[in-house]
Amino acid sequence: MDDYDVIVVGGGPGGSTVAGLTAAEGHRVLLLDKERFPRYQIGESLLPATIHGICAMLGVREEIERAGFVRKRGGTFKWGTGAEPWTFSFAASERMAGPTSYAYQVERTRFDTLLLDAARRLGAEVRQGHRALGTFRAGGRIGGVRYTDDTGHERRATARFVVDASGHGSRLHHDVGGTREYSPHFRNLALFGYFEGGRRMPEPGSGNILCVSFPDGWFWYIPLSDTLTSVGAVVKHESADKVQGDPDAAYTALIGACPLIGEFLRDARRATEPPYDRLRVRKDYSYDRTVLWCPGMVLVGDAACFIDPVFSSGVHLATYSALLAARSINSALSGLLAENRCFAEFEARYRREFGLFRDFLITFYELDADEGDYFRHARRLTSHHGAADEAFADLVGGVSSKDFSRKMFGEVLAEGVQLQLRGLLGDAAGDEPPMFPGGLVPTADGRRWRVPDA
Ligand code: FAD
Structure with a gap:
């Protein structure tokens, strides 16, 4: 039986991100996808955090820039009481102004293949046409995956961590315990x-x-x-x-x-x-889970939760949760931090980001409001002290979490942006405080957690 440090089920944006960022730390990583890429998926409108944060960490940002995708500078809405369409622009956000104030509209056939290739280049073993059937337990934790290979033979592989990134149709997510809870607000x-x-x-x-x-x-x-x-x-x-x-x-x-x-x-x-x-x-695509991980297994992306297409949060939440999971797996495998502590940080940050989008979207759907009301609501949710349209752009741009701002602007972008950000935010662009009391912070390269300096 094959043995790995990490087995990732699913080669969408969530799976490729977690596979790439754990393989980059030198771990033995197997990624299984039942399809052969390029394969179709919906979810074409992206947010800047994915392009300038995650894609940069996976070393694929330049390739994305060259791929000829349509540049998305914001969103235009004819919604609520206003008779005229109104537009928000990512450039309205102080934190995204400058060279990072855009995302892309992507054909997922091409985008997902670029990310999967990036994960392979970072060292993950990618097997397509391989369908996961379930997990198995070993020593009181999830210990590996049962799957059929591309010839139809059933096989097993062991791993210290299994990541379910198999999306909305996941058959594995129950194995962490708990239940999938469908939203009473979004039943579209x-x-x-x-x-x-x-x-x-x-x-x-x-x-x-x-x-x-x-x-x-x-x-x-x-x-x-x-x-x-x-x-x-x-x-x-x-x-x-x-x-x-x-x-x-x-x-x-x-x-x-x-x-x-x-x-x-x-x-x-x-x-x-x-x-x-x-x-x-x-x-039936709007749901959350009562449990997101258990010893030896973690859920990311749509296998865990999804809200609604309206603000293009799906790929952002998939890749953000994958980054958090990769940090937790890398830290636990390093032996420097306990698994429980790492995944408590994963869960707290993931639920916070998901909750921010969910609460805003509930209001967005329910309010028969004009653009000013939406902008002001975004400011209340994010406790943003700047202009209301800036809070809105921050929220829908996926940078309201300080974690992302730091990764996106503090380390992985060009020196010019770093200097610009430092000019705008001062100390905030440097070391990040914990997001929660007693919580962990990312290491300088963003791939693991560390205990913050006293
Ligand atoms: P996926 O991209 O679904 O990837 C999962 C992978 O797992 C697939 O490649 C699949 O083949 C593989 N897999 C599944 N089962 C198995 C198995 N048993 N064994 C092995 N492999 C398996 N998001 C946005 O950001 N912008 C949008 O504009 C947007 N629009 C949307 C519109 C609609 C109607 C819906 C429903 C969603 C939309 N989304 C959007 C959400 C987006 O589609 C998802 O959030 C995103 O694709 C999740 O990525 P993922 O990596 O978690 O899963």
Whole structure:
């Protein structure tokens, strides 16, 4: 039986991040994915923290910059009481202003493959076409994974840590104990497809995500290239009957009920090339878990939790939780810190970040408000002392956690940004205080935890 330090199940952004950052510490890491890449996934609109923080740590940021993805400077919303669309820009955030005030809209087939290749380059052994069947226990903890290989043979491999990064459809997440709790607030379903030739917003917002509410829910409109657009209807639970029957007819009717999206698509036609040639439906995707780890096993990304597509938090939470898990695994394997303490830090930071997005999104959906109300609410949630639109940009940009600001701006970015940040934040750009009393802080390279200096 093969033996590893870490087995990661799933090669999406969460799995590639944790595999890459543990392999980079010299550990023996096996990553299994049931699919062969490139494979399709939804979740195309990213946040700056993923590009400038995680991708930099994985050594893949330059490659992402060269890949020709559409640059996303913010989001444009026709939502709430305002008749006119309004826009937030990442550049409104003092912490993101400058060269990091953008993210990308990505074709996940290409983006996820770049991250998986990065994990392999950092030393992870990547096996595609390998499906995890379950975990097994050894010595009172999770001790390894049962899987079928690419010839259909059942195998077992042991590991000191198993990471479930197998996403929404995970079959392993129960093994840490506890339950998946579906949100009473978000019970939407999504019906989505792709168009060629849709309209673009004027510069500098042509790469923005456009979100438009309508009586049955809201639409996303994400430019993936000069001509390709991802168009998805997020439909309220109460309107679920509108998605019954023929999906094409339902999709066309929903677009017809949302005049702005209809206008943007006036001269467009449905994409015909795979994987964009068909409609897809997703439901039951808003949930949290009562337990996120147990001795020998941890959940990251959608295997653990997901809220809602509206602010593009999914890939951010997947890669952020993967970074926290990698720090915890690396620290525990080093023998310098106890497993319990490392994963308590993982859980506290992960729940805090998830909770911040969840609470803001509950208000975002419920408030029939104008943009000023949303900006002010973001300021209350983040205890931000600056301008309200800056708090909003920070929150939806995934940098409201000091942890990320430090990783993104303090260490992994160009010297110019470091100097700019130091000028703006002074001491805050240097050593980070613990996020919680008695908590741990990241090491200078960001790959492990340490006890803060007294
Ligand atoms: P995934 O990307 O799902 O990767 C999981 C991997 O595990 C897959 O490659 C799969 O093949 C593999 N796997 C599964 N089971 C097994 C097994 N048994 N054995 C081996 N491998 C296995 N997020 C955003 O950031 N922006 C958006 O605009 C956005 N829009 C969304 C719209 C909708 C309708 C939905 C539902 C979600 C959206 N998301 C968005 C969320 C985003 O899709 C996820 O949060 C993100 O993909 C999670 O990454 P992950 O690495 O946890 O899992």
